[in-house]
Amino acid sequence: MQQSTTGDTVTETNSEAIPHGLYEDVLALLTGTTLVALGLVLYTHAGLITGSSAGLALLIQYVTGYGFGAVFFVINLPFYYLAVKRMGWPFALRTFAAVALISVLSRLTPEWIGIAHVDPLYAAVAGGGLMGMGLLVLFRHRAGLGGFNILALYLQDNHGIRAGYFQLAVDLTILFISLFYLDWSKVALSVAGAAVLNLIIAINHRPGRYVGMS
Numbered sequence: 001m002q003q004s005t006t007g008d009t010v011t012e013t014n015s016e017a018i019p020h021g022l023y024e025d026v027l028a029l030l031t032g033t034t035l036v037a038l039g040l041v042l043y044t045h046a047g048l049i050t051g052s053s054a055g056l057a058l059l060i061q062y063v064t065g066y067g068f069g070a071v072f073f074v075i076n077l078p079f080y081y082l083a084v085k086r087m088g089w090p091f092a093l094r095t096f097a098a099v100a101l102i103s104v105l106s107r108l109t110p111e112w113i114g115i116a117h118v119d120p121l122y123a124a125v126a127g128g129g130l131m132g133m134g135l136l137v138l139f140r141h142r143a144g145l146g147g148f149n150i151l152a153l154y155l156q157d158n159h160g161i162r163a164g165y166f167q168l169a170v171d172l173t174i175l176f177i178s179l180f181y182l183d184w185s186k187v188a189l190s191v192a193g194a195a196v197l198n199l200i201i202a203i204n205h206r207p208g209r210y211v212g213m214s
Contacts, residue, residue, distance in 0.1 A: 020141055025094065028141035033098055035134030036145065037105035039127040040068070045115050046123035049178045049190045050131065050197070051171020053079070053147025054102075059178055069103035076146030083146075086154045094143035095150065102145060120189050128193030132200030139163070139205050164202025168194065 020028070040058070043050060049058050057072035076099045083092035135145065144150055148170045152163040171194040179187050 025141050025143075028137050029094065029098055029101060029143060032134040032137035032141075032143070033101040033105055035130045035137070037102055037109050037134075039130035039134065040102075040106050041109050041113070041115070042118055042123040042127035042130070043190075043193070044068070044110075045118045046120040046127075046189075047182070047186050048120065048124055048127065048193060049175060049182060049187065050128075051174045051194055052145070052149055052167065054131075054145065055171065055174040055178075056147075059174070059181065063181055067107065069107045072106070073099060073103040079146050079150050082154070083144075083150045086158075087142075087150065091142050091144075094138075094141065095146055098138055098143050099146045120186065121192075124189040124193035125196055128196035129200065132197035135197070136201055136204055139201070162202050163205060164198045164200075167201065168198040171198065 036054075040050075040054065042048075043058065044061075047062070049055050049062075053075045054072060056075055057068050060066060060071045061068045080092055080096060083095055135149070138144055139153065144153055148167060149163075152167045152170075155161040155166055156163040172191070175187055175190055175194060178190070
C-alpha cells in the first residue's frame, strides 16, 4: 500500500495487482463478446467493415456470402500458435473461448433482436464503441479476439507499443483493401468507426492504468 499527497489530501493506492477469479473471467468473456457481437450486427446491417480478423471475415462474407461466424473462426486458427508461444496457454485458451463465443453470438444475435433500420453513421460510431468496450473488457482479463489482437497485445506487453495504435494501423490497411469491394462512403464511415474503437483501447488500456490480472 502506498500513500500519495495532493495538497492537504492523503490518498492510498494499491500498487499490487489483484488477480481475477475464475467467475470474473467467465463473466468478462460473456460481457465482452456480447458487446462485440452487437457491434458487429450493427456493422453488418449498415454494410460497414472493421479491421483485424473480424474485418477480414466481414469482407469475405460480403464478397462470397459465407457466414461471418464460420469464416471468423477459421481465420483465427493460425494465430493460436503465437498466442501459446508468446502469451501462454491461459491467454490462448481464453482467446479461443472468446472467438468461439463471437462465432456463435454473431449468428444468434440477429435472431434475438430485430433491426428494421440503422443509420450508417450511427452504426459506425455506436458499433465501433461497442466493439471497443468489448475488446477492452477482454484485454483486461487477458483475452482477445485472435488474429492481430494477439500480436497487438504481445507488442504492447513486450515492446511498449500501444495496442490501440498498432491495431489502428492494421485496421486502416484492411479498410483500404475493402475500397476495391465496397462503396467508398461505407469505407469512410468504417474508418470513423475504427478510430472510435481503437481510441477507446488506446486511452483506457495502457500500463499503470489498470492493475487487475488473470
